[in-house]
Structure formats: C-alpha cells, structure tokens
Amino acid sequence: MYRFLLTPRWWGINVFAVLAIPFCIFMGSWQLSRFEDRVDTHRQQEDRSAQAKAAAARPLDSLLPVDKVTSxxxxxxxxxxxxxxxxxxxxxxxxxxxxxxxxxxxxxxxxxxxxxxxxxxxxxxxxxxxxxxxxxxxxxxxxxxxxxxxxxxxxxxxxxxxxxxxxxxxxxxxxxxxxxxxxxxxxxxxxxxxxxxxxxxxxxxxxxxxAAEGSGLDLKAFQNLGYTGEWFVFAGFVVFMWFRLFRRDAEAARDAALGLLPEPDGREVAAGSAGARDVAAGAADGSAGARDVAAGVADGSAGARDVAAGAPDVADGSAGARDVAAGAAGGLTGQERG
Structure with missing residues (x-):
C-alpha cells in the first residue's frame, strides 16, 4: 500500500524534508545562541560598568582603541x-x-x-x-x-x-x-x-x-530571538506538510486496493446521448410549432376574406327585409280601402 513512496515524486519530497528539517533546526539553534551571547555580554558589560565606577582611572592612551572591554x-x-x-x-x-x-x-x-x-x-x-x-x-x-x-x-x-x-x-x-x-x-x-x-x-x-555597541539587549538581540522561533516553526511546517501528503496518498492507495475509487460509468454517457436526442427532438417540435403558427395565421387571413365576401349577402338580406316590410304596409292600406 506504501509503494507510492518509491515514486520519483516522493523521492523528491523525502529528500527535501530530510535536508530542510535539520537545516531549520540548525539555524534556529544558531539564532538562539546569538541571543544568549548578547544576554551574557550585557551582563558582563553591567558588571564591568559597576567595577569601572569603583576602579581607579587609567590614562587615556592605555585604553585605546575603544572596544567592548574598555568601553x-x-x-x-x-x-x-x-x-x-x-x-x-x-x-x-x-x-x-x-x-x-x-x-x-x-x-x-x-x-x-x-x-x-x-x-x-x-x-x-x-x-x-x-x-x-x-x-x-x-x-x-x-x-x-x-x-x-x-x-x-x-x-x-x-x-x-x-x-x-x-x-x-x-x-x-x-x-x-x-x-x-x-x-x-x-x-x-x-x-x-x-x-x-x-x-x-x-x-x-x-x-x-x-553600553558598547552589540553588548546590550537592543532590538537586534530580540530579532535573534524572533528568528529562533521562525526557524523552528519552519521545521514544524515541513513535518506537517510531509505527514499531510503522506496521509492523502496512503488513503488514496487504500481506497484503490479496496476498489472504492470512482470509475467512469457508461450509463452517464448514454444519458448524455439521450439528453442530446431530447434536445434535438425539442428543436424539431419547436420548428413544427412554428409551422403550425404560420398555418394558423394563413387560415385567419382566409376567414377574414370569407367574412368580407359575405358582407354583400348581408346587404341583400337587409334589402329583402325592407321589401317585405313595404308589402305588409301596402296590404294594410288595401284592407282599409275595402
């Protein structure tokens, strides 16, 4: 299950981790030693200052050049x-x-x-x-x-x-x-x-x-302490990332051994083809609907023409009704004369 560790990719990851972790620990230890040296030098400088106040003065030329000891x-x-x-x-x-x-x-x-x-x-x-x-x-x-x-x-x-x-x-x-x-x-x-x-x-x-330069607890001393923490954090980050990548690939290898990895399904391809056919059929139905709408428009135009043609017949019917009304009026007049 752990054969993936022998792949070229993991060879590179392992070599990087093996080199990076000791380097980060070494640099962090070196920065810590620099901070400790500054603390010791600061204490020594305070002791020398206290002793210098009580000590007898010496000629100037015997103390030159000025260094951490003579300052x-x-x-x-x-x-x-x-x-x-x-x-x-x-x-x-x-x-x-x-x-x-x-x-x-x-x-x-x-x-x-x-x-x-x-x-x-x-x-x-x-x-x-x-x-x-x-x-x-x-x-x-x-x-x-x-x-x-x-x-x-x-x-x-x-x-x-x-x-x-x-x-x-x-x-x-x-x-x-x-x-x-x-x-x-x-x-x-x-x-x-x-x-x-x-x-x-x-x-x-x-x-x-x-205090002489480089002998006190100045900003540089606390920078050394900060760098110490940073290098140890880098080392821990390399270990964390290596373990995370290892666990991910180990889980993938275990799932592959149990056959739990998802594989391509033919039904999905068939469903996709059916969907394509449905789309094509929908497009055909849309074209047929468009033709039906055009035919309906043509039938409406023909009906309108039939209505216009029937309009004279309606006018003739109206004239006949007026003739019947006139005849009825004439009959009534003849009855009155008789």
Missing part, C-alpha cells in the same frame, strides 16, 4: 579646554529617577599634552539647545591646565540613539559625537573616542555611559 572604563587625560570650540549636542534624552527628560549635551574639546583633542561631554542640561534662556545656563569651562576623569565611550554612528546625522544644525551645535563629524570643525586632530565626566560642574548633570 565604560574610567579614563583620565590632562590638557586645557578649547573655549572657542564648545558645542551643544541637541535632542538628547536623560534617563534617571525622574524618568526620561529631553535636553542637550555640553561638549568641549580638551587639547591634551600630546596635541590631539579629546571630546569631553561635561554634562547634560534640560531644555532646548536653540533657546537662549536654556543655553545661558551653560557654565564656562575651567581655565588653565586641568585633569579630567570620565567614562570612556566609542564614537557614535548613525545607528546610535539621539544622533542627527542629516546635518542642517545651527552653528555651535553637533549632531553626532565622533571624530568624523569634528574633522571640519576643529583645526587639529581629534581622538576617535570621547569621555563623559562623572563629576560635572553645577548645574550640569552627569551623562551615564552607554
């Missing part, structure tokens, strides 16, 4: 602030115990002893970077040579939250904190990194360091 570490640099190149980074959200508030970063370039400049986010202020009343609250940077300490951060990119990569900002504002966006603003080399101060000047508020 968030406390770095120190010595130099003097370039007051002519203080910039505001608009539309930045600060999350704290008060919730999410909209404001702007205050960024000043620090000319280090090595000649290169380090972007330093001195703090965050609530308000609008375009409003003079809000920008007037920005304190002036310290003068002279200073040593700054803060959490080391990698340069931002277009995928970073709050970044305005489209440009069109007023003079004195910056949409993305990176060496690439500062190359046309600063007349000197800039580090491909920046720091956020842990202890800013009042009324500036500290900007918490962000």
């Amino acid at each position: 968030g570490r406390q770095a120190s640099a010595r130099g003097h602030y370039d007051t002519e190149h203080q910039l505001l980074v608009p539309d930045r959200t600060l999350k704290d115990k008060h919730g999410e508030r909209q404001g702007f970063y205050v960024l000043t370039l620090l000319r280090t002893d090595h000649g290169k400049a380090l972007p330093v986010v001195r703090g965050w202020l609530p308000g609008d970077a375009d409003a003079k009343a809000d920008t007037a609250k920005v304190p002036a940077p310290p003068k002279g040579e200073v040593t700054v300490t803060g959490a080391l951060q990698a340069s931002e990119n277009q995928g970073t939250d709050g970044v305005q990569a489209g440009g069109g900002l007023p003079r004195g504002q910056l949409g993305m904190i990176s060496a690439a966006s500062l190359v046309n603003i600063a007349p000197y080399d800039v580090y491909d990194a920046w720091i956020t101060l842990t202890d800013p000047q009042a009324p500036l508020q500290p900007v918490p360091p962000a």
